[in-house]
Amino acid sequence: MSLPADHLIVAPVVLPLAVSGALLLLDERRHALKAGVSVATALALLAIAVWLLLAAAAAPGALAYRLGDWPAPYGIVLVVDRLSAGMLVLASVLGLCALVYALSRWNRAGPRFHALFLLLLMGVNGAFLTGDLFNLFVFFEVMLAASYGLVLHGSGAARIRAGLAYIAVNLVASLFFLIGVSLVYANTGTLSMADLARRLPLLGPAERSLFEVGAAFLGVTFLIKSSLWPLGFWLPPAYAAASAPAAAILSILSKVGVYVVVRLSLLLFGAESGASAGFGAQWLLAGGIATLAFGTFGLLAARDLARAAGFAVMISSGTVLAALGSGSAAAVSGALFYLAGSTLAAATLFLLAEILQRGRDPAASATEAVFDDEDLDPFEDDDTVVALDIPAIVALLGAAYLVCALMLAGLPPLAGFIGKLAILSGLAGAAAPAGPVAASSWLLVGALLLSGLGTLIPLLRFGIFNFWVPLEGPSPALRTAEAAALAGLVAGCLALSLWGGPALAYAEATARWLASPAGYVDAVLRETAR
Amino acid sequence: MSPLPLTSLILSWGLALAAVLLVLAMTLCAWRMLRGPRAQDRVLALDALYVNGLLLILVLGMRQGSGLAFEAALIIGLVGFTATVALAKFLMQGEVIR
């Protein structure tokens, strides 16, 4: 812990926290200054995340940061490994783009948007970084609290109605989290994930049973967040009701749940964990397939694009979790790659949904904010915004939509296909043709392919409706900030597709790293004396 | 420092009895609180419940020979009335803060 650069590990948490604290001291009306500071922060976060990713890829193990200088099982430790660094980069990209998008007007739709937004990033980053189970709870709460704020951002009937349900469900989930964490602590005597992995094989039968109950409660919590069937019905309405930039950044939220499931199940229930090995895998597989199916039905049934994007988020989570449950390391690496691509695409779809909806149905009350007497309409200066010219808009939007649709349906040649292919070939055991392939894996293969088709059909319908059916009246306005955000996300999707090889190799190395948790445990617990 | 058996006998039994009495008092308050019939009865009972709870904490402090519960008692004494005042104001005006 001697190099100043080491402190960058904590920066993804501290930087947004400090900046949002400072933003709160500024007057509400200084939009330009706040926007500049926020974007600069988001850019810095992206740079830091990339730096950490490179560092993690170069390091033999994980990088651990001991907060308060307390040694690992006692104090809280932040851990950067390939997985958390990758998730940080993903979150930073999404965060930056959603923020830029919001600058077009959403940042004025309610007070203290920038602070809320940065604090959401702080929560997400903290959840990715922390190596402590209870600290994870805290960051979940930070992230959720901010997400409540962002779901409700801009007010309006639909948002508040959906927000109420969203909050209620997540409050119950948080209570489950507490039950789970405390059961784990009561039966293992530790909260550090690494320490937990070390202690688990040594547990007595009764402690193990109770620990597994705790793990089940934790599992339910994370699966609620990752919107697994039948725990994820809250997601589509909440995300659809949220303002577009909020929904875009929220699409990383469900992935935090997925991330934790991946992290903990591979760390704690890998082959080396004694009697608990493979705990919950069948549930994940079954739940993942069910989620795929349900998400596909929902997508097919969706009447508006935002809701469809919500179901796409569900499908993406279900895919990753099912791949994890299949127990194939190759499928996991594919799933990690797929996760990145599908999250970017779903976020893009949320943004597109708003722009298109705006063009198609200007009086759409669902996304319209409700304004009361004491506030001026923050969008009143909309007319004066200079928009891009029409053919360019349609071309850009169309291209962005096409990219989204291909990514989500998993059609060639984009990253969605590569990810799905990696999962499929992992499931089919192409790498090890000698071994038998479980019937459940074939089922998942079928489910994945069918869900691809089930995604394509409705997205085709929405696409044709939005881009090909001639529009009466003016075509959608696209502000420069929005175009920049879209371009950023699309560029992300394309980059992931173009550099699919290296990215997949990274994912594979990550999966390999996750499959042998000893490295993680060593890295965290290496120095036990203060 | 072996304990004097008589002292600890007196203290443990006497204070245990006091605690039981206070909890019984709380039970009676709770009965009134649940029974009502009117909202003012319930608020009154809650206030009494707070006071008896405070006394119980003091007795528990003595039983356990620990002064660490004092803060909780102090807070109930100084701050606890805020809740009942708010309830009373609500009954009186239909809102707590005008």
Add this chain to the structure above:
Amino acid sequence: MSADLPVWAACLVVGLALAGAAVSFVGALGLVRLSHFYERVHAPSLCATLGLFLVVAASSLFFSVAEGRVVLRDGLIALFVIVTTPVTLLLLGRAAAYRDRAEGHPGAPPEP
């Protein structure tokens, strides 16, 4: 810790505490036994005055003897309860009066 008390102090402490608890119990009993609100409202005062004094005295004595110095901080609790409880009761009484008058309750207080 409790072991350090001499027997006389233990007796005194227990006596005070029991007396206080008993008074409080009677107060709580009044809450149950008295017939309507304006009567019941007098009962908790027993807990908040004499019951409280006695228990606080017991506590002060206990800790003074146990710690070998005068411990008066429990007196603060008594002081604060004495000052704050009337606020509640007074507002409650007033609220009950309004509500009863508004509803034309037979036991409603007259206007001043």
Add this chain to the structure above:
Amino acid sequence: MTDELLVAAAVLPFAGALGAALLPRRARDAAAGLAGLSALVGLGCVLALIPAVASGRSAAVSFSWLPSLGLAVTLRIDGLAWLFSLLVLGIGALVALYARYYMAPGDSASRFFSLLLAFMGAMQGVVLAGDLIQLVVFWELTSLLSFLLVGYWSGKPQAREGARMALTVTAAGGLCLLAGMILIGRIVGSTDLATVLASGDRIRESPLYLPALVLVLAGALTKSAQVPFHFWLPRAMAAPTPVSAYLHSATLVKAGIFLMIRLYPVLAETDAWYILVGTAGVATMLFGAWCAVFQHDLKGLLAYSTISHLGLITLLLGLDSTLSVVAAIFHTVNHATFKASLFMAAGIIDHETGTRDLRRLSGLRRAMPVTATLAMVAAAAMAGVPLLNGFLSKEMFLAEAVAGTHDRALNAGLPLVAAVASALSVLYSLRFIRQTFFGPPALDLPRAPHEPPRWMRFPVEALVVACVAVGLAPGLIIGTALEIAVVAVFGERAPAYSLSLWHGFNLPLALSLAALVVGVGLYRLLGPRIDTNPRGGPWLLDRLDAARLFDRAMVGLERGARWLEDRLGAARLQDQLRILLLVALVLALTALLHGAGIAPATLRLPEAGLDPAFALLWLVGGASAVAAAAAAKYQRLAAIIFAGGAGLVSCITFAWLSAPDLAATQILIEVVTTVLLLLGLRWLPKRDRSIPIPASEKPRARRRRAADLALAVAFGACLAGLSYAVMARPAGEGIARFFVENVYSGGGGRNVVNVLLVDFRAFDTLGEITVLGIVGLTVLALLRRFRPAADSLDRPAPQRRLAAWERAQPDRNPGDSMADAMRVPATVMTWLFPVLVVLALHLFLRGHDLPGGGFAAGIALSIAFVLQYMAHGARWVDERLAIRPVTWIGCGLLVAAGVGAGSWLFGRPFLTTAFAYAEIPGLGKIPLASALLFDLGVVVLVVGATVLMLVALARQSLRRARAEAAGLPQREEA
């Protein structure tokens, strides 16, 4: 050099596409030129590759793509690929030229030609793929680009629908293909084409062979528009005609054929192949031909005829003889030439007359003699008239049909089937020619017809010349190419065959001639009746409209999905929560049963036994909780009171069980929560007990309540059981002892809980206060936009009543009574303010060593503020105290984060604390801990957030005053 040529052949079209996309929208000449040039240069490259593919050789070049999946981008060319590549690029060049004239000046040429070129590239990708997965990638790309091309005129509903259907069907097939390829990859252990082609026996012997075959065929047959997946092709005719000529005759639909030929060595020559492919071929050939007869639309006729010919080729492939495969390859090429030229001719007719309806067209022979001649030759080729290429390949087909070398059931009827199909083919070709070009000139055409521009006709001419040339001198013109392709497929097994015009008088020739005669006869007999066929659809089959069935299936899919979403999901919050709890319960129990379980003997009996006082205390707690549950619906105030009782019991429990910090904090939070709930209750009007539940609903409601009760009790029992199971077992050796041992030496305090919060786990606390701050901000945002329900906007009833009474009194003004009532309480509450400040200070400063701490202090301070609001009202306080809660929140965050970051100055990790016992003369040792500064941040933030929440809610009551000021009418109590 081979590698470069190969790469150029694959990449040129894409490069052209990119170039075209960058051209100005209307640059028709440039775009078409670019397209033609790309195709021609590509064609040159392919031709230059002859040496590399001659006599069964092949060449490949590989690029790294997804090494972790063992996938590379491999371009591989052999005879088959070479032949198809020629077709793709050659016809592509002609189509580009044709399209230059076909497309209107208003159309976006850059978009059209860039899509066309991209499609050409994708086709090249399919053809040149050296890896099965890579083949699928380009396969799906062709589907996608065909979608964009079919939907080029997106303003037309038919174009949109046609495009959508085409993509849906072919992409679905593509997904099957992917699955099939993955299966093959699993069988072989690689998806490299060369490896796969060498593993035919292994594949056919694998148990996965049948699923792999079915899946691959699903891909091939959808793409090649085989029955029952044929319906997308006629609908795709909404595409611009160059697209139809290119995609729907020469290339896209041939991708399926190509794939079957490509994988013929590894998948074919089994019963399953024979049955699946053969049946599909027969059905498609007959069905397509029959439907083609009845089309009134020129392009529709050509589309169905294409289907029929594709069926013929498929049938040939299904026949499992090497010779029939040769015939299939030959007919593929021939069909591409005559059908592309026919489509172009149809396009010219459409372009020049404005209609494609066979019933309206007539006598065009006079207006456009050249075009008429070209079309007639091409149509004759389609009909299998001798001296043209179509005749030759059909001859080969008939020869195979009558050969009947295999003792298979299907073969018996094959000659008849072949003859019927040929006759029908003659019939629709004749109808096409006769009704378009002959007869009296049509007078009511939208445009006056004349010959097209010179260079628009050129591609047709070129293709027709090819038809004739091949028909006259097959060996010379196509012999080498065919030979190269056949050898590429079969290697040493390549059959001997003769490509010549004249094989003597034999059965196939007789059949051919018979078909011609029957066809002509049928036309004479049925022609007029077909024209007046009212339904337009084919006789006997007009109810069997697969496209309509597909549409209906799509609607059904949507409806079914909606139904399933409804059944499998839960839209209502209560249901969602029910499911959540149920799942948690089930999983917890499963986990409990999964392990060894807990033997009752391992549960230690409680040491202290049962304290009756504690039991009685929890009787109070439990009763309060149950009562709160019962009262929350109609008696909300009572429910708040009861919840307060339960909270008090929790507080005492903490105090009882050695958790003084928790007891203090719990009671503080209890108070604030009560105030908060009451502030909120003001905006919730009383619930009306009188809302009747209809009698029909009562049993359901009762059932639901019973189920909920069961769930609640089960969950409660679960938590109770779990907590007992844990409490009744001794704790193992955990991390806790570290904290006790190091709290003083390492943390500089004696209160372990507080040191945990501000030092050992200060990061948690940082997050926790952040949550509080965020919630404060969110509440602020929500309440700023708060719109109370109409029925609660008014002043509460007690105030209205009192105001009315006060107005009636001579010596009182509204508000006097309340002011009187608050006089004494307000005095006390005002003077308590400094007292509470001292309390907060006390809790704050001692927290490190004794119960207390920043959070408790912050809440105490907030209560001090709230008491002032309660005593004097919002406006009074606002006038006196300028509380800026948001600033407090910001400062709190900054202080806490700043203290944490301060340790960086000393090179220590974030939130490392420092403490010292300062020796100040005369004052003794004073503990100085940086954790105290951190705790100060906590205090500041807690005050800000709590006050913000309470006050923001309280200020809502001022809305009325504002509304009054704005002149809104107010209701007053009479």
Add this chain to the structure above:
Amino acid sequence: MEAVLAAGIGGLAAAGVWLILRPRSFQVAIGLTLLGYAVNLFVFAMGRLRVGAPPVLASPEANDPTLYADPLPQALVLTALVISFALTALFLVVLLAARGIAGSDHVDGREPDR
């Protein structure tokens, strides 16, 4: 003590669960409060129960862990307590906003169709 507290936790939890399954948002708010009590006590109980052993060192030297109750669950409860307070407040405000906008205090924002 253990059995009583376990039963108390169960009672609070049952009451809380019953309420959060009710259709009125205010019921849900009270239910979350009760469930919050139950869970906080549950977390606290996970440190096992001790009477008269608050984790505050009597003197700097008296740092034998067996003398004190497990401080960690207490610290966790304290954190959880604050968070659940904040979120209860938020839920309440959202409830009010929903009531104001939808005109119904049903959790779904509209009265169920009958």
Add this chain to the structure above:
Amino acid sequence: MRRLARLLPHPLLSFGLALMWLLLNAPVTPGTGLLALAVGLLVPLSLRALRPEPLRVRAPRALLVLAGRVAADVVQSNIAVGRVILGLRPGERRSGFVHVPLAITSRAGLTALAIILTSAPGTLWVQHDPRTGRLLLHVLDLDEADWPARIKARYEGLLLEIFP
């Protein structure tokens, strides 16, 4: 003097708070003493914004007498009310409202009286009209004493002395 008043606007409060601090942080050390001084000096400044009427106590002797009287009365009324609750009081008992005309008009005086009457079991301050000076009191046992007279005699005079 004025400067002192600005520095120490509420001397009584300052004293009380400093005392409170010392009690809370006993045993007294130089450090706590110093802090108590700071608390006494600084915390009352927090009242500046709220601008309450300053509290002036005039007759310390009367204050002591009053305190004694109240203590005695509280004990006595505890016993009286306890008897009522336990049913030990013989004979018929009537509870009800009485009007007490008060001469006290100062805020502090009224507050003190309200606290005294409400704390003592058996009497409840219900409503006071500052225009007429009439106090509405609820009494548990109307026959126990002539309540208006008793209140005026035992408390009002002293209170008028203390808070003029």
